[in-house]
Amino acid sequence: MTKKMNLGTEAYDQVEKINQINQKLVQELNTGAHEPNEIRQAVEKITNEKIDSTTEIRLPFRTDFGRNLHIGKKVYISSCSMFVDLGGIYIGDKVLIGPNATIASVNHQVQPSKRRHLELKPVYIHDNAWLGANVTITPGTVIGENAVVAAGAVVTRNVPANTIVGGVPASVIKTIKEKN
Structure with a gap:
């Protein structure tokens, strides 16, 4: 599902209002030392959703919007991960996200005259997935x-x-079979 968002529209202006608030919250979160519960509470303000007490988020935590980031239970997010979430990022339960991961749900249009216009496409990360570093x-x-x-x-x-995927672009390396 692709949605388009154009600069200078009412929808884009609303995004910018939220973004101004959230970028300050992200900057405050990433300065100083915080207890795990304080981190979850700050991310709740950014996402406007409850973050389960079983979820662990390491700092720095980065997002360009925040309100379209949905985080399940027992999730581990390592340091320096970036969530470009305007198009929606849905993280299931027991997901592991390694350091410096970038998850993007936003792209720019290819046509030069519309290059600064956005294409929004949600990303879904299902239960128990593991995203390695970088x-x-x-x-x-x-x-x-x-x-x-x-x-x-x-x-x-x-x-x-x-499955396990790797490379640029990623392709299937092998199928995972549960051992008894």
């Missing part, structure tokens, strides 16, 4: 349940459940 998840992709994205991979298409 991965990039591009707009509109789905990471399947139990999938693993190897460190440094760039995901440009959907990742099937129970």
Whole structure:
């Protein structure tokens, strides 16, 4: 599902109002030392959603908008991860996100005259997925349940459940089979 957002529209102006508030909250969160509960409370203000007490977020935490970031239970988000969430990022339960991961749900239009206009495509990361260090998840992709994205991979298409992907662009390396 692709939505377009144009500069100078009422919708874009509303985003900018929220963004001005949230960028200050993000900057305040990333300065000084904070207890885990304080971090969750700050992220709740940024996302305008309850963050479960089982979720752990390491600082610095970065988002360009915040209100379209949805975080499940027992999630671990490592330091320096970036969430470009205007198009929507949905993180399931028990997801692991390594350091310096970038998850983007926003792109710019290719046509030069509309380059500064945005295309919004949600990203879904299903339960128990693991994103390694320095991965990039591009707009509109789905990471399947139990999938693993190897460190440094760039995901440009959907990742099937129970697979390991790696490379640029990411491709399936192998299928995960549960051992008894």
